[in-house]
Amino acid sequence: MVKAVVLGAAGGIGQPLSLLLKTNPLITELGLFDIVNTPGVAADLSHIDTPAVVVGRLPPNDGLKEVLTGADIVVIPAGVPRKPGMTRDDLFKINGGIVKDLATGIALSAPKAFVLVISNPVNSTVPIVAEVFKKHGVYDPKRIFGVTTLDVVRASTFVAEVLKTPSAAPNVVVPVVGGHSGVTIVPLLSQSSHPLPSDLSGEAYETLVKRIQFGGDEVVKAKDGAGSATLSMAYAGFEFANKVIRAVKGEKGIVAPSFVALAADPAGGAALSKELGTELEFFSSNIELGPNGVLKINPLGKITEQEAALVKAAVPELATNIETGTKFVLQKYEEEKNPKL
Numbered sequence: 001m002v003k004a005v006v007l008g009a010a011g012g013i014g015q016p017l018s019l020l021l022k023t024n025p026l027i028t029e030l031g032l033f034d035i036v037n038t039p040g041v042a043a044d045l046s047h048i049d050t051p052a053v054v055v056g057r058l059p060p061n062d063g064l065k066e067v068l069t070g071a072d073i074v075v076i077p078a079g080v081p082r083k084p085g086m087t088r089d090d091l092f093k094i095n096g097g098i099v100k101d102l103a104t105g106i107a108l109s110a111p112k113a114f115v116l117v118i119s120n121p122v123n124s125t126v127p128i129v130a131e132v133f134k135k136h137g138v139y140d141p142k143r144i145f146g147v148t149t150l151d152v153v154r155a156s157t158f159v160a161e162v163l164k165t166p167s168a169a170p171n172v173v174v175p176v177v178g179g180h181s182g183v184t185i186v187p188l189l190s191q192s193s194h195p196l197p198s199d200l201s202g203e204a205y206e207t208l209v210k211r212i213q214f215g216g217d218e219v220v221k222a223k224d225g226a227g228s229a230t231l232s233m234a235y236a237g238f239e240f241a242n243k244v245i246r247a248v249k250g251e252k253g254i255v256a257p258s259f260v261a262l263a264a265d266p267a268g269g270a271a272l273s274k275e276l277g278t279e280l281e282f283f284s285s286n287i288e289l290g291p292n293g294v295l296k297i298n299p300l301g302k303i304t305e306q307e308a309a310l311v312k313a314a315v316p317e318l319a320t321n322i323e324t325g326t327k328f329v330l331q332k333y334e335e336e337k338n339p340k341l
């Protein structure tokens with residue numbers, strides 16, 4: 001019995017993600033919440049002949065509470081997407097508040113659920129969820145994940161393109177570490193399961209790295225004001241959710257990058273901090289998943305000088321993004337305590 005919940009289920013990511021989750025036979029209940037249209041999306045999906053019983057709720061009458069109660073895994077793609085010319089950080093003003101409110105709902109109604117955060121800016125929204133959970137006394141760093149899988153999916157696709165073997169893409173595994181925006185996205189191409197040509201250096205190497213780092217911009221530009229990646233993100237979110245579900249069901253050795261608190265595995269986190277040369281509260285490295293969420297945070301391992309430079313460039317931006325998320329929540333709680341602030 002697995003209950004999966006999607007918050008923001010009527011949106012560009014939410015609908016195809018909910019469709020994919022409905023196709024997973026391991027999911028027995030699918031709860032959909034959004035501020036619009038969830039009854040319709042739920043009615044539509046409920047006609048598909050797979051096991052999940054689908055329920056769609058709106059905010060009035062405790063809809064969020066109803067959907068979240070009994071949830072094992074909650075995926076959050078709620079919030080506004082980018083338009084051309086915007087950075088992910090520009091979304092913080094609106095999405096920060098949305099994620100804080102939804103995290104509060106999860107802390108109250110499904111504190112043990114695995115929480116998969118898609119809403120941007122991920123580098124700041126994951127710290128928001130963590131702070132809200134701390135405030136409610138239900139924080140377990142092993143259970144909160146920033147979804148960076150789309151970067152991994154893009155890296156597989158783009159590397160296979162460079163190797164002129166597009167059909168190999170699903171088998172190409174490239175760890176992408178750091179975070180989920182621009183220079184914080186660090187592909188470790190030297191660890192690709194399908195080695196790149198040894199002469200891929202200079203401009204060709206930089207072009208490939210930049211394409212993985214700024215792949216989101218390609219989609220934003222092509223959609224020309226109609227939003228950002230939705231279908232590839234739904235695929236990536238489904239991939240990661242399935243990995244979490246499979247690990248919970250007892251499958252061993254499932255490893256994938258995700259933006260998590262280093263406190264989720266203090267020993268692994270300390271080793272990673274040593275490699276980074278600094279202590280960040282959150283970082284996306286390869287993590288091994290287990291029945292309780294994060295089992296182990298893996299080190300970066302052997303990386304090239306170029307990759308070390310990319311990691312070095314990512315660290316200060318990550319630190320700022322993390323602080324933005326944390327401070328936002330703490331400030332909101334201060335304001336709630338003292339409304340005159």
Ligand SMILES: NC(=O)C1=CN([C@@H]2O[C@H](COP(=O)(O)OP(=O)(O)OC[C@H]3O[C@@H](n4cnc5c(N)ncnc54)[C@H](O)[C@@H]3O)[C@@H](O)[C@H]2O)C=CC1
Nearest residue numbers: 008010011012013034035078079080081118119120150233
């Ligand atoms: N982590 C990643 O790799 C990626 C993250 N994203 C992010 O995902 C988010 C969603 O993107 P799209 O689906 O394209 O946007 P969208 O605008 O199509 O859908 C967002 C949905 O959230 C809903 N929503 C807004 N406030 C809500 C609330 N308080 N409670 C519940 N639902 C609420 C809206 O009604 C809408 O249906 C954006 O922040 C985007 O930047 C997008 C692509 C990749």
Ligand SMILES: O=C([O-])CC(=O)C(=O)O
Nearest residue numbers: 082120150216217228229
């Ligand atoms: O680029 C965006 O705004 C959406 C996103 O996170 C991505 O596609 O990686």
